[in-house]
Amino acid sequence: MTVPGPTLQPLASSASDADQRPPASTAAPRPRGRTGRILGWVFVIALLIGIALLATRFVAAAPELGGTLNPESPGPSGAKALAEIVRQQGTDIEITRSRTQAEAMIGTDTTLVLTDPLALSDEAALQLVESADRVVILTSSSRMLRLLDLGETVFNADAVDAQCNLPEFSRVGDIDATRLFTPAAGVDGCFRDSAGDAAVLRTSQEGRTLTLLEGGSLLSNEHLAENGNAALGLALLAQTDHVVWYVPSFQDTDRSDDAPDTLGTLTPDWVTPAILLLLLAGLAAIWWRGRRFGALVAESLPVTVRASETMHGRARLTAKAADAPHAAEAIRAGTQTRLATRLALSPRATAQEVADAASDRLGVPRGSLYDLLGGPLPQSDRDLIDLARKLAELETAVENTVHTERNRP
Incomplete structure (x- = not known):
């Protein structure tokens, strides 16, 4: 039986159209939205702006000297607890960060309390010490030992008791000293160890009483409640009705030529231009390698890769x-x-x-x-x-x- 011609013609035409039709694409369609790409660029630009702002603030601030044994600091290294205990004994404490104000506050029955005034020159430090009749120095600074001719520092550490003839230390008891000193000639040493080194140095110079000790490990908030540390602090500061506590700072300095260098002054001049140049190079690289010329084009993949080829590869x-x-x-x-x-x-x-x-x-x-x-x-x-x-x-x-x-x- 012969199949009529008109029936074959549409079939042949359909087959021909199917052969000429391009193969289906195997690539999945990608969304054409630009929101994600824009957000990515915004994040990159914000990051670069933040880096640039940090580079412009490359100069570091000067460190604060008043953190250790600061009578207004409640932190572990501060001395606010000692100041409050002394006030409870009826002693008035005035705190200042100015050398000239400290000299003006000092009277006849006043105790001057200070740590090592790093920002002051040797002449200014001696002038401040000489302005008071009773001075307590809460530092083991080699400079202050040299300027006042009190002795030398040794690095022994031991539990010691008073072992001296000064009456204000008779009830202190034992203290756990972490820094001892070898007294100079004419200087009394209290709280001695077996080798004769002392934790507290006391001397009288021209009618002025000078006392020096390492107060950071004895009179700070962290260690005040240990052993006889609180009693030692009262024996040092509560002997007069008025205490002037000088807190050093770099703003109160008499040095002009040898001011402390900051990170910005120590940095070479080429560092900031180099940072800016690197930022510009990074922007250029992002623009060069990160730009897109339009959406991805979906193309057919007529190539068939055998599983054996993949395995051998x-x-x-x-x-x-x-x-x-x-x-x-x-x-x-x-x-x-x-x-x-x-x-x-x-x-x-x-x-x-x-x-x-x-x-x-x-x-x-x-x-x-x-x-x-x-x-x-x-x-x-x-x-x-x-x-x-x-x-x-x-x-x-x-x-x-x-x-x-x-x-x-």
């Missing part, structure tokens, strides 16, 4: 990298999958489950199969070859037992 890469553990892991995974199929297990069966089934089938100890399928990976090519040979033998043995059972009548 990965094998060559693994061999070139000499990655025996990775290759052994891949061989084990393939063997485990094939054994699971032959032993009627799930494709997701674990190595222990496969080893149990193979052990039951072959009648061999389970421990040896556990090590073979899930033990440590080989680290050399020789161990890798040995593992591959054993896995192949295991597959062959399982395959033979499966075929034997199928051939039984």
Whole structure:
């Protein structure tokens, strides 16, 4: 029977159109929105602006000298607790950060308290000390020891008691000193150790009483409640009705030529231009490599890559990298999958489950199969070859037992 011509014509036309039609694209369509890209650029620009602002603030501020034994600081290194205890004994404490104000506040029955005035020159420091009849220096500064000729610092540390003839220290008891001194000639030393070194130095110069100790480890807020530290602080500061406490600062300095250098003054002049140049280079690199000329075009991929080619390519890469553990892991995974199929297990069966089934089938100890399928990976090519040979033998043995059972009548 002959099929009429008019019936064939539409079929032929449809086939021809199908041959001329371009193959379907395998690329997934991408969203054409620009919001994510704009937000990314905004983040990059904001980050660069932040880096530029940090570069312009490269000059560091001068450190604060008044943190240690500051009578207004409640921190661990401050001395606010000592100041409050002294006030409770009826002593008036005035705190100042100006050398001229401190000299003006000092009267006839006044105790001057200070740490090492680093911002003052030697002449200004001596002038400040000489303005008071009673001075307590809460520092172990070598400069103050030299200027006042009190002695030398030693680095012994021990628990000591008063062991001196000064009556105000008779009830202090033991203190745990971390810095001791060797008194100079004519200087009394209190709280001595067995070697004769003292924690407190006391001397009288031209009718002026000078006392020096390392107060950071004895009179700070952190250590005031230990041993007899609080009693020592009262013995030092509560002997008069008026105390002037000078807190040093870099703003109150008489030095002009040798002002303390900051990070900005120590930085070479080329650092800031170099930072700006790097920022500009980074912007140029982002604009060059990060720009896009439009949306991605979806194109067809008619090329078919065989699975064997992919397998051989990965094998060559693994061999070139000499990655025996990775290759052994891949061989084990393939063997485990094939054994699971032959032993009627799930494709997701674990190595222990496969080893149990193979052990039951072959009648061999389970421990040896556990090590073979899930033990440590080989680290050399020789161990890798040995593992591959054993896995192949295991597959062959399982395959033979499966075929034997199928051939039984």
